[in-house]
Amino acid sequence: MAISAEAPAIPGILPGKVGVWWFLASEIMLFGGLIASFIVFRLGSGGWHGEAAHLSVPIAAVNTLVLLTSSLTMVQAFATAERGDQRGPRTYLALTILLGLAFLGIKAYEYTSEILAGFTPGTGIFWSFYYTMTGLHALHVLAGAVVNSILLGAGRLRNPHRLELAGLYWHFVDVVWIFLFPLLYLA
Amino acid sequence: MLNWMRWLPENVSTYGGEIDAVIALIYYVTLAWFFLTLGVFGFFLIRYRRRDGRRATYVAGERLREAAWILVPVAVVLVLDFWIDLRGGPVWAKVKTTMPPTELTIQVTAKQFNWEILYPGPDGKFGTEDDRQFDNELHVPVGKPVRLVLKSKDVIHSLFSPNLRFKQDIVPGRAIPAWFEATKPGKYELPCAELCGFGHSGMKAWLYVHSPEEYQKWVNEQWASS
Amino acid sequence: MRESGAGTLDTHEHHAERGFWRTYVFSTDHKMIGKQYLSLGLFWAVVGGLLAHVMRWQLAWPDTAVPGWGEVGPETYNVLVTMHGTIMVFFVAMPILLGAFGNFLIPLMIGARDMAFPRLNMLSVWVFALASLVLLVSFFVPGGAASAGWTGYPPLSAKVEYTGVNWGLNLWILAHALEFAAFLMGGVNYLTTAIALRVPGMTFFRLPLVIWQQLTATTLFLLSVGPLIAGAVMLLLDRIIGTHFYAAEGGGDPLLWQHLFWFFGHPEVYVILLPAVGLVLDVLPVFARKPIFGYRWIIYSTIAAGGLSFIVWAHHMFVSGMDPRLAMPFSITTILISVPFAYIMFAMIATLYKGSIRFDTPMLWALGFIAMFIVGGLTGIFNGSAPADIYISDTYFVVAHFHYTLFSSVVFGGFAGFYFWFPKMFGRLLSEPLGKIHFWLTLVFFNVTFFPLHNIGLAGMMRRIANPLEYEYLVPHQWINVVATVGAILLLASQIPFVVNVVWSLLAGKTAPKNPWEANTLEWTAPSPPPPLNWGATLPVVYRGAYEYSLPDMAEDWLPQDRALAARSR
Ligand SMILES: [Cu+2]
Numbered sequence: 001m002a003i004s005a006e007a008p009a010i011p012g013i014l015p016g017k018v019g020v021w022w023f024l025a026s027e028i029m030l031f032g033g034l035i036a037s038f039i040v041f042r043l044g045s046g047g048w049h050g051e052a053a054h055l056s057v058p059i060a061a062v063n064t065l066v067l068l069t070s071s072l073t074m075v076q077a078f079a080t081a082e083r084g085d086q087r088g089p090r091t092y093l094a095l096t097i098l099l100g101l102a103f104l105g106i107k108a109y110e111y112t113s114e115i116l117a118g119f120t121p122g123t124g125i126f127w128s129f130y131y132t133m134t135g136l137h138a139l140h141v142l143a144g145a146v147v148n149s150i151l152l153g154a155g156r157l158r159n160p161h162r163l164e165l166a167g168l169y170w171h172f173v174d175v176v177w178i179f180l181f182p183l184l185y186l187a
Numbered sequence: 188m189l190n191w192m193r194w195l196p197e198n199v200s201t202y203g204g205e206i207d208a209v210i211a212l213i214y215y216v217t218l219a220w221f222f223l224t225l226g227v228f229g230f231f232l233i234r235y236r237r238r239d240g241r242r243a244t245y246v247a248g249e250r251l252r253e254a255a256w257i258l259v260p261v262a263v264v265l266v267l268d269f270w271i272d273l274r275g276g277p278v279w280a281k282v283k284t285t286m287p288p289t290e291l292t293i294q295v296t297a298k299q300f301n302w303e304i305l306y307p308g309p310d311g312k313f314g315t316e317d318d319r320q321f322d323n324e325l326h327v328p329v330g331k332p333v334r335l336v337l338k339s340k341d342v343i344h345s346l347f348s349p350n351l352r353f354k355q356d357i358v359p360g361r362a363i364p365a366w367f368e369a370t371k372p373g374k375y376e377l378p379c380a381e382l383c384g385f386g387h388s389g390m391k392a393w394l395y396v397h398s399p400e401e402y403q404k405w406v407n408e409q410w411a412s413s
Numbered sequence: 414m415r416e417s418g419a420g421t422l423d424t425h426e427h428h429a430e431r432g433f434w435r436t437y438v439f440s441t442d443h444k445m446i447g448k449q450y451l452s453l454g455l456f457w458a459v460v461g462g463l464l465a466h467v468m469r470w471q472l473a474w475p476d477t478a479v480p481g482w483g484e485v486g487p488e489t490y491n492v493l494v495t496m497h498g499t500i501m502v503f504f505v506a507m508p509i510l511l512g513a514f515g516n517f518l519i520p521l522m523i524g525a526r527d528m529a530f531p532r533l534n535m536l537s538v539w540v541f542a543l544a545s546l547v548l549l550v551s552f553f554v555p556g557g558a559a560s561a562g563w564t565g566y567p568p569l570s571a572k573v574e575y576t577g578v579n580w581g582l583n584l585w586i587l588a589h590a591l592e593f594a595a596f597l598m599g600g601v602n603y604l605t606t607a608i609a610l611r612v613p614g615m616t617f618f619r620l621p622l623v624i625w626q627q628l629t630a631t632t633l634f635l636l637s638v639g640p641l642i643a644g645a646v647m648l649l650l651d652r653i654i655g656t657h658f659y660a661a662e663g664g665g666d667p668l669l670w671q672h673l674f675w676f677f678g679h680p681e682v683y684v685i686l687l688p689a690v691g692l693v694l695d696v697l698p699v700f701a702r703k704p705i706f707g708y709r710w711i712i713y714s715t716i717a718a719g720g721l722s723f724i725v726w727a728h729h730m731f732v733s734g735m736d737p738r739l740a741m742p743f744s745i746t747t748i749l750i751s752v753p754f755a756y757i758m759f760a761m762i763a764t765l766y767k768g769s770i771r772f773d774t775p776m777l778w779a780l781g782f783i784a785m786f787i788v789g790g791l792t793g794i795f796n797g798s799a800p801a802d803i804y805i806s807d808t809y810f811v812v813a814h815f816h817y818t819l820f821s822s823v824v825f826g827g828f829a830g831f832y833f834w835f836p837k838m839f840g841r842l843l844s845e846p847l848g849k850i851h852f853w854l855t856l857v858f859f860n861v862t863f864f865p866l867h868n869i870g871l872a873g874m875m876r877r878i879a880n881p882l883e884y885e886y887l888v889p890h891q892w893i894n895v896v897a898t899v900g901a902i903l904l905l906a907s908q909i910p911f912v913v914n915v916v917w918s919l920l921a922g923k924t925a926p927k928n929p930w931e932a933n934t935l936e937w938t939a940p941s942p943p944p945p946l947n948w949g950a951t952l953p954v955v956y957r958g959a960y961e962y963s964l965p966d967m968a969e970d971w972l973p974q975d976r977a978l979a980a981r982s983r
């Protein structure tokens with residue numbers, strides 16, 4: 001008699017989703033720790049308007065738009081997959097990956113111009129935070145792009161469940177940026 | 188070994204007695220709990236050891252009437268907690284958050300692995316000609332509150348005086364104020380209490396508590412040239 | 414594995430076809446992964462224990478060379494202090510209490526065939542093995558291993574010039590990061606498995622308490638480790654690319670690290686403690702033949718303690734130089750933690766009331782944990798009180814306190830679980846007499862080693878000093894250091910019966926029956942040891958809670974969770 005390794009989950013509970021949410025909870029605490037440290041320092045030092053003024057708000061705004069759009073395409077990828085669409089998920093996922101890479105490209109351009117202007121991580125505490133927070137976020141974007149590429153490459157897009165999980169992560173990365181942008185650029 | 192209060196070194200500061208009193212309060216409260224809980228524990232172990240023909244009694248402890256046997260002692264724990272906080276709060280405030288008026292301010296700068304002890308000299312101001320620095324020697328008069336300003340040049344150190352019941356970590360980038368008032372002349376050790384590198388063990392200064400006359404004599408000697 | 418269809422396999426002939434590598438090394442079986450964590454944890458326990466003995470010898474006889482080691486210089490001593498702490502907390506306590514018992518017990522006790530993500534689970538133990546390797550390598554790089562304390566306070570840890578340690582400390586940070594990653598993967602698995610894969614009838618309030626404690630501990634870890642990872646990233650960047658997070662001269666603040674470290678550090682203590690409490694809570698009813706006293710209240714207390722553990726961290730920082738007005742609020746929350754833990758300890762004792770107590774080896778360890786943890790819990794109040802802590806902090810009193818809590822968790826709690834579940838894990842019985850000798854020797858010499866540390870701490874001996882004789886006020890108390898060291902040596906010798914017992918049992922021990930202790934929980938319904946996928950074709954079904962012992966009007970004094978009763982179901 002054969003028994004299955006696939007443990008029967010309790011109906012209505014998707015293990016993958018539970019797992020991703022717990023993972024995201026710990027990620028929230030990771031960025032939460034960074035952001036809380038940043039806020040405490042900023043309050044303690046009476047503001048960093050001078051330093052923040054050297055950042056390019058227009059570029060960052062464009063980048064925000066890029067990332068927000070990528071969330072939208074990710075939603076579309078899942079939505080089309082759920083409808084059983086064949087082409088839709090592939091197109092939208094590829095778009096999401098491209099937009100993620102575009103974000104990283106713009107970010108890299110930003111870094112380069114800042115470093116050329118003489119603002120390195122060692123310039124001061126604001127810059128230490130700026131590079132660490134955006135750098136860690138960029139690594140998360142990269143990880144998301146890799147995950148999405150694996151999904152795309154493996155061609156398992158007919159299973160919307162996996163797309164949903166990747167989407168959860170992607171939206172989380174997006175939301176982190178929504179916090180970082182005003183904190184670093186506008187405050 | 189069991190009378191823990193006897194292990195504390197002699198107290199020679201005005202507030203040390205109050206810190207000791209908090210330690211003593213906690214000691215007697217916890218000692219009572221220790222004997223009580225382990226006594227009941229031991230009694231149960233002997234009384235309810237397995238014997239032929241006797242079954243355990245089914246007690247789930249979920250009903251309030253049963254749980255009360257525990258909840259009441261837990262409430263006592265809570266009350267004792269607040270008592271300890273209530274007794275401790277003013278002591279902490281006195282030692283750490285208030286500063287009595289002082290005539291003497293001394294700057295203690297820690298570095299790997301020495302204490303630089305700076306006196307403002309007769310003019311009472313730092314950064315003037317008559318400042319004097321002593322390595323690893325802190326001289327104070329008895330019966331006078333002394334204000335310390337604690338600084339570090341490199342890593343975190345901690346100025347500890349077992350006899351004064353004084354301890355304060357010293358963090359680079361901060362000038363941390365502290366105070367004490369010694370009650371008994373003598374020579375006491377001032378170890379560093381925070382791991383600060385390979386010379387941590389053995390990093391110490393000496394505290395000289397002088398009688399008023401002796402202290403004056405020491406001051407006169409040190410500042411005689413100026 | 415799942416995709417290939419190998420996930421379906423025959424109940425009777427599975428072992429042989431898998432081969433050595435798939436069975437023992439690249440296994441996705443939660444039981445094997447648990448054993449792998451156990452082995453790695455035991456390996457590190459030996460290393461960490463030996464380091465401790467070098468330290469103890471140095472403290473007792475600072476002027477003589479340590480046998481088998483040689484002269485211990487102050488730099489070496491700082492390495493010993495640092496690596497002993499790091500190893501014992503992150504590479505012994507966590508892999509054994511969380512990694513081994515969590516992996517082994519969670520699926521078996523909730524009626525699952527494996528973890529929710531078996532391959533992620535395998536990855537977890539492999540990442541942990543990699544972390545172990547990195548930590549091991551860090552001993553041998555030029556400049557030596559980390560020596561800034563297990564707490565790694567910057568600026569000492571942030572600049573090479575302060576300790577002379579370069580790559581050793583970078584690798585130390587990397588080993589932590591990998592270890593955290595391993596336990597994050599494990600943690601996600603534990604929580605998901607317990608939420609999604611419980612067998613029919615296994616409601617949350619029928620879960621054995623050890624599972625509740627594992628889940629609470631895991632949750633604490635997942636929610637507290639993030640800020641420390643952030644802090645570790647900042648520390649590494651300070652060291653290698655010159656950021657200024659912890660450098661006062663660049664606008665940073667050394668205390669930031671302490672806040673991040675202890676925000677994690679206090680919950681981390683419970684990450685270690687709670688699984689041990691869980692092991693004891695599950696051993697007690699079996700050997701008292703009684704339900705645990707106040708099952709739900711214990712769960713609520715555990716959750717309350719876990720919640721409180723997030724708002725107490727600054728009790729490690731009373732004299733750190735932070736704003737002293739913060740001390741009393743943190744002191745109050747800290748002392749408040751005694752309430753839920755008092756509840757749990759009282760409930761353990763109350764469970765014995767009107768029991769029919771069998772003093773088998775697992776029970777002895779569980780009882781030993783109760784007694785020792787009471788001491789550790791009570792001494793915590795001294796540290797928790799801000800004014801008392803002015804004197805107590807950074808002395809050996811603290812060392813005594815956390816060895817009474819953590820050593821008793823890992824050793825007494827851990828051995829309670831080990832002796833209890835060994836027959837299930839390995840299918841052999843251990844020798845009772847040897848187990849009892851092991852317990853009594855350990856109990857006695859544990860106290861000889863650690864109790865006097867309270868005294869010398871009260872006498873003012875600081876932590877992390879290599880030579881107490883350099884301080885005149887400590888010289889008269891030096892005999893205490895000698896007593897503690899002799900105790901430690903004998904404590905080490907006390908583990909010989911354990912080694913003999915395990916080796917003998919594995920080689921020639923009696924085969925264990927399915928349920929040697931007449932216990933109620935589900936793992937005892939599987940064969941000993943359970944095959945891959947744990948049960949045959951049918952999974953057990955759960956009808957009641959885990960602690961239905963000595964029910965009135967029943968012939969037997971136990972009622973397994975999976976036994977269907979026609980008339981009554983509780
Ligand atoms: Cu020092």
Ligand SMILES: [Cu+2]
Nearest residue numbers: 678679728729
């Ligand atoms: Cu703590």
